[in-house]
Amino acid sequence: MKTIVAGNWKMHTDAGSADALINDVAAGTAAGAGDVLVIVAPPFPFLKAAVDRARTVDHGGKAPGILVAAQNCHEEEQGAFTGEVSVPMLKSLGVGACIVGHSERRQYYGETDEVVGRKVVQLLKHGLMPIYCCGERRDEREQGRHRDVVSRQLNTALGGLPAQDLSRVVVAYEPVWAIGTGVNASPEQAQEMHGFIRKELAGLAGKAALDVPILYGGSCKPDNAASLFGCPDINGGLIGGAALSAASFTELVRIAQRSKAVS
Numbered sequence: 001m002k003t004i005v006a007g008n009w010k011m012h013t014d015a016g017s018a019d020a021l022i023n024d025v026a027a028g029t030a031a032g033a034g035d036v037l038v039i040v041a042p043p044f045p046f047l048k049a050a051v052d053r054a055r056t057v058d059h060g061g062k063a064p065g066i067l068v069a070a071q072n073c074h075e076e077e078q079g080a081f082t083g084e085v086s087v088p089m090l091k092s093l094g095v096g097a098c099i100v101g102h103s104e105r106r107q108y109y110g111e112t113d114e115v116v117g118r119k120v121v122q123l124l125k126h127g128l129m130p131i132y133c134c135g136e137r138r139d140e141r142e143q144g145r146h147r148d149v150v151s152r153q154l155n156t157a158l159g160g161l162p163a164q165d166l167s168r169v170v171v172a173y174e175p176v177w178a179i180g181t182g183v184n185a186s187p188e189q190a191q192e193m194h195g196f197i198r199k200e201l202a203g204l205a206g207k208a209a210l211d212v213p214i215l216y217g218g219s220c221k222p223d224n225a226a227s228l229f230g231c232p233d234i235n236g237g238l239i240g241g242a243a244l245s246a247a248s249f250t251e252l253v254r255i256a257q258r259s260k261a262v263s
Protein backbone atom coordinates (compact mmCIF):
# COMPACT_ATOMS: atom_id res chain seq x y z
CA MET A 1 0.00 0.00 0.00
CA LYS A 2 1.29 3.42 -0.99
CA THR A 3 1.74 5.99 1.79
CA ILE A 4 1.12 9.54 0.63
CA VAL A 5 1.60 12.95 2.20
CA ALA A 6 -0.03 15.63 0.05
CA GLY A 7 0.08 19.38 0.63
CA ASN A 8 -2.82 21.54 -0.51
CA TRP A 9 -1.56 25.13 -0.74
CA LYS A 10 -5.09 26.42 -1.52
CA MET A 11 -5.13 30.10 -2.63
CA HIS A 12 -1.90 30.94 -0.83
CA THR A 13 1.60 31.96 -1.98
CA ASP A 14 2.72 34.14 -4.90
CA ALA A 15 5.33 33.47 -7.58
CA GLY A 16 8.23 34.13 -5.21
CA SER A 17 6.93 32.35 -2.13
CA ALA A 18 5.65 29.39 -4.16
CA ASP A 19 9.15 28.98 -5.63
CA ALA A 20 10.69 29.18 -2.19
CA LEU A 21 8.22 26.64 -0.76
CA ILE A 22 8.71 24.04 -3.50
CA ASN A 23 12.48 24.54 -3.23
CA ASP A 24 12.41 23.99 0.52
CA VAL A 25 10.11 20.96 0.25
CA ALA A 26 12.38 19.53 -2.45
CA ALA A 27 15.46 20.14 -0.32
CA GLY A 28 13.76 18.76 2.80
CA THR A 29 12.81 15.50 1.10
CA ALA A 30 15.89 15.14 -1.12
CA ALA A 31 17.56 12.86 1.39
CA GLY A 32 14.77 10.45 0.62
CA ALA A 33 11.17 10.24 1.67
CA GLY A 34 11.44 6.48 2.05
CA ASP A 35 8.40 4.87 0.53
CA VAL A 36 6.28 7.95 1.07
CA LEU A 37 4.97 9.62 -2.06
CA VAL A 38 5.16 13.37 -1.52
CA ILE A 39 2.58 15.45 -3.39
CA VAL A 40 2.36 19.23 -3.55
CA ALA A 41 -0.68 21.07 -4.90
CA PRO A 42 0.20 24.72 -5.62
CA PRO A 43 -2.24 27.18 -7.20
CA PHE A 44 -2.59 26.88 -11.01
CA PRO A 45 -0.16 29.69 -11.97
CA PHE A 46 2.73 28.04 -10.11
CA LEU A 47 2.25 24.46 -11.30
CA LYS A 48 4.85 24.63 -14.07
CA ALA A 49 7.57 25.99 -11.80
CA ALA A 50 6.74 23.29 -9.26
CA VAL A 51 6.90 20.53 -11.90
CA ASP A 52 10.28 21.80 -13.12
CA ARG A 53 11.69 21.96 -9.60
CA ALA A 54 10.26 18.56 -8.60
CA ARG A 55 11.97 16.98 -11.63
CA THR A 56 15.37 18.03 -10.34
CA VAL A 57 14.98 16.12 -7.08
CA ASP A 58 17.12 13.02 -7.11
CA HIS A 59 15.84 10.46 -4.65
CA GLY A 60 18.49 7.95 -5.57
CA GLY A 61 16.09 6.08 -7.78
CA LYS A 62 14.51 4.44 -4.75
CA ALA A 63 11.84 6.78 -3.45
CA PRO A 64 8.86 7.82 -5.53
CA GLY A 65 9.87 11.50 -5.38
CA ILE A 66 7.57 14.52 -5.55
CA LEU A 67 4.42 14.55 -7.62
CA VAL A 68 2.79 17.88 -8.47
CA ALA A 69 -1.00 18.05 -8.24
CA ALA A 70 -3.59 20.62 -9.23
CA GLN A 71 -6.30 21.64 -6.77
CA ASN A 72 -9.13 21.34 -9.28
CA CYS A 73 -9.88 20.63 -12.94
CA HIS A 74 -12.82 20.86 -15.32
CA GLU A 75 -14.89 17.79 -16.11
CA GLU A 76 -14.93 18.45 -19.87
CA GLU A 77 -11.98 17.90 -22.19
CA GLN A 78 -12.10 21.39 -23.75
CA GLY A 79 -14.58 24.05 -24.79
CA ALA A 80 -16.11 27.44 -24.07
CA PHE A 81 -15.65 27.39 -20.29
CA THR A 82 -14.08 30.75 -19.52
CA GLY A 83 -11.63 30.66 -16.66
CA GLU A 84 -11.52 26.87 -16.38
CA VAL A 85 -8.58 24.47 -16.64
CA SER A 86 -8.82 21.10 -18.39
CA VAL A 87 -7.11 17.84 -17.53
CA PRO A 88 -5.20 17.72 -20.87
CA MET A 89 -3.80 21.20 -20.04
CA LEU A 90 -2.58 19.92 -16.68
CA LYS A 91 -1.11 16.82 -18.28
CA SER A 92 0.77 18.90 -20.85
CA LEU A 93 2.51 20.70 -17.97
CA GLY A 94 3.63 17.46 -16.34
CA VAL A 95 1.09 17.62 -13.52
CA GLY A 96 0.53 14.10 -12.22
CA ALA A 97 -2.45 14.34 -9.87
CA CYS A 98 -5.43 16.50 -9.00
CA ILE A 99 -7.50 17.09 -5.87
CA VAL A 100 -11.22 16.91 -6.65
CA GLY A 101 -14.31 17.41 -4.54
CA HIS A 102 -12.60 19.37 -1.78
CA SER A 103 -15.24 20.59 0.66
CA GLU A 104 -14.37 24.21 -0.18
CA ARG A 105 -15.27 23.55 -3.81
CA ARG A 106 -18.46 21.79 -2.78
CA GLN A 107 -19.39 24.63 -0.39
CA TYR A 108 -18.39 27.75 -2.35
CA TYR A 109 -18.75 26.57 -5.95
CA GLY A 110 -21.68 24.18 -5.63
CA GLU A 111 -19.82 21.11 -6.87
CA THR A 112 -21.95 18.00 -6.64
CA ASP A 113 -20.92 14.36 -6.35
CA GLU A 114 -22.04 13.88 -9.98
CA VAL A 115 -19.76 16.63 -11.29
CA VAL A 116 -16.87 15.50 -9.13
CA GLY A 117 -17.38 11.96 -10.43
CA ARG A 118 -17.01 13.26 -13.99
CA LYS A 119 -13.77 14.98 -13.02
CA VAL A 120 -12.48 11.66 -11.67
CA VAL A 121 -13.32 9.99 -15.00
CA GLN A 122 -11.48 12.73 -16.95
CA LEU A 123 -8.40 12.40 -14.77
CA LEU A 124 -8.29 8.63 -15.10
CA LYS A 125 -8.76 8.87 -18.86
CA HIS A 126 -5.62 11.01 -19.11
CA GLY A 127 -3.59 9.03 -16.60
CA LEU A 128 -3.61 11.54 -13.72
CA MET A 129 -4.17 10.45 -10.13
CA PRO A 130 -7.48 11.71 -8.74
CA ILE A 131 -7.42 12.60 -5.04
CA TYR A 132 -11.11 12.36 -4.25
CA CYS A 133 -12.19 14.24 -1.11
CA CYS A 134 -15.17 13.24 0.98
CA GLY A 135 -16.33 14.00 4.49
CA GLU A 136 -19.26 15.12 6.56
CA ARG A 137 -20.14 18.53 8.01
CA ARG A 138 -20.42 19.08 11.75
CA ASP A 139 -24.24 19.05 11.75
CA GLU A 140 -24.26 15.79 9.80
CA ARG A 141 -21.96 14.16 12.37
CA GLU A 142 -24.01 15.51 15.25
CA GLN A 143 -27.10 13.96 13.69
CA GLY A 144 -25.27 10.65 13.36
CA ARG A 145 -25.43 10.83 9.56
CA HIS A 146 -21.67 10.88 8.86
CA ARG A 147 -21.53 7.35 7.47
CA ASP A 148 -24.56 7.90 5.24
CA VAL A 149 -23.12 11.14 3.87
CA VAL A 150 -19.74 9.64 3.06
CA SER A 151 -21.35 6.52 1.62
CA ARG A 152 -23.47 8.67 -0.72
CA GLN A 153 -20.42 10.74 -1.76
CA LEU A 154 -18.39 7.62 -2.56
CA ASN A 155 -21.14 5.72 -4.30
CA THR A 156 -22.36 8.61 -6.42
CA ALA A 157 -18.94 9.86 -7.53
CA LEU A 158 -17.04 6.57 -7.80
CA GLY A 159 -19.80 3.98 -8.15
CA GLY A 160 -19.65 3.82 -11.95
CA LEU A 161 -15.93 3.08 -12.18
CA PRO A 162 -14.64 -0.36 -13.19
CA ALA A 163 -12.63 -1.97 -10.36
CA GLN A 164 -9.27 -1.46 -12.07
CA ASP A 165 -9.99 2.26 -12.45
CA LEU A 166 -11.10 2.59 -8.86
CA SER A 167 -7.79 1.13 -7.74
CA ARG A 168 -6.06 4.18 -9.35
CA VAL A 169 -8.01 6.63 -7.19
CA VAL A 170 -6.77 8.08 -3.91
CA VAL A 171 -9.50 8.91 -1.39
CA ALA A 172 -9.08 11.67 1.21
CA TYR A 173 -11.41 11.56 4.21
CA GLU A 174 -11.70 15.16 5.35
CA PRO A 175 -14.37 15.84 7.95
CA VAL A 176 -15.43 19.41 7.16
CA TRP A 177 -15.53 20.31 10.85
CA ALA A 178 -11.81 19.51 11.12
CA ILE A 179 -10.59 21.49 8.10
CA GLY A 180 -8.73 24.63 9.10
CA THR A 181 -10.28 24.61 12.59
CA GLY A 182 -7.37 23.28 14.63
CA VAL A 183 -9.67 20.45 15.80
CA ASN A 184 -8.61 17.18 14.21
CA ALA A 185 -10.65 14.00 14.21
CA SER A 186 -9.37 11.73 16.96
CA PRO A 187 -7.46 8.67 15.74
CA GLU A 188 -10.47 6.55 16.82
CA GLN A 189 -12.95 8.67 14.85
CA ALA A 190 -10.67 8.76 11.83
CA GLN A 191 -9.89 5.02 11.86
CA GLU A 192 -13.58 4.22 12.23
CA MET A 193 -14.38 6.27 9.11
CA HIS A 194 -11.38 5.00 7.14
CA GLY A 195 -12.40 1.41 7.91
CA PHE A 196 -15.93 2.26 6.82
CA ILE A 197 -14.65 3.85 3.58
CA ARG A 198 -12.52 0.76 2.89
CA LYS A 199 -15.65 -1.42 3.24
CA GLU A 200 -17.66 0.87 0.97
CA LEU A 201 -14.90 0.74 -1.65
CA ALA A 202 -14.79 -3.04 -1.33
CA GLY A 203 -18.53 -3.05 -2.05
CA LEU A 204 -17.76 -1.18 -5.27
CA ALA A 205 -14.54 -2.81 -6.37
CA GLY A 206 -13.92 -5.96 -4.29
CA LYS A 207 -10.24 -6.69 -3.67
CA ALA A 208 -9.12 -3.65 -5.70
CA ALA A 209 -10.27 -1.53 -2.74
CA LEU A 210 -7.28 -2.80 -0.80
CA ASP A 211 -5.03 -0.83 -3.17
CA VAL A 212 -6.76 2.50 -2.62
CA PRO A 213 -4.78 4.80 -0.32
CA ILE A 214 -7.14 6.60 2.09
CA LEU A 215 -5.64 9.84 3.38
CA TYR A 216 -6.79 11.72 6.44
CA GLY A 217 -7.24 15.50 6.19
CA GLY A 218 -8.30 18.09 8.73
CA SER A 219 -5.95 20.01 11.04
CA CYS A 220 -3.28 17.34 10.70
CA LYS A 221 0.00 18.66 12.10
CA PRO A 222 3.32 17.26 13.34
CA ASP A 223 2.01 17.08 16.92
CA ASN A 224 -1.01 14.87 16.09
CA ALA A 225 0.15 13.05 12.94
CA ALA A 226 1.88 10.05 14.49
CA SER A 227 -1.28 8.77 16.17
CA LEU A 228 -3.35 9.37 13.02
CA PHE A 229 -0.84 7.89 10.55
CA GLY A 230 -0.38 4.91 12.87
CA CYS A 231 -3.98 3.77 12.30
CA PRO A 232 -4.27 0.70 10.06
CA ASP A 233 -6.59 2.22 7.44
CA ILE A 234 -4.93 5.65 7.33
CA ASN A 235 -2.41 5.70 4.50
CA GLY A 236 -1.10 9.23 4.96
CA GLY A 237 -2.51 12.72 4.97
CA LEU A 238 -3.89 15.58 2.93
CA ILE A 239 -2.48 18.65 4.61
CA GLY A 240 -3.67 22.25 4.36
CA GLY A 241 -2.27 24.81 6.79
CA ALA A 242 0.76 22.77 7.82
CA ALA A 243 1.78 22.36 4.16
CA LEU A 244 2.55 26.09 3.91
CA SER A 245 5.63 25.63 6.04
CA ALA A 246 8.31 23.43 4.47
CA ALA A 247 9.58 22.53 7.94
CA SER A 248 6.24 21.21 9.21
CA PHE A 249 5.39 19.55 5.89
CA THR A 250 8.69 17.67 5.67
CA GLU A 251 8.30 16.72 9.33
CA LEU A 252 4.90 15.21 8.42
CA VAL A 253 6.60 13.24 5.64
CA ARG A 254 9.11 11.90 8.15
CA ILE A 255 6.34 11.00 10.62
CA ALA A 256 4.49 9.11 7.86
CA GLN A 257 7.69 7.26 7.02
CA ARG A 258 8.21 6.22 10.64
CA SER A 259 4.54 5.35 11.31
CA LYS A 260 4.28 3.12 8.30
CA ALA A 261 7.66 1.50 8.92
CA VAL A 262 6.42 0.17 12.27
CA SER A 263 2.72 -0.42 11.59
Ligand code: PEP
Pocket residue numbers: 008174178179180181182217218219220238239240241242
Ligand atom coordinates in the same frame (compact mmCIF):
# COMPACT_ATOMS: atom_id res chain seq x y z
C1 PEP B 1 -7.57 20.74 3.60
O1 PEP B 1 -8.10 21.81 3.33
O2 PEP B 1 -7.53 19.83 2.77
C2 PEP B 1 -7.00 20.58 4.93
C3 PEP B 1 -6.78 19.37 5.37
O3 PEP B 1 -6.75 21.74 5.64
P1 PEP B 1 -6.11 21.86 7.11
O4 PEP B 1 -4.96 20.89 7.20
O5 PEP B 1 -5.64 23.28 7.20
O6 PEP B 1 -7.19 21.53 8.08
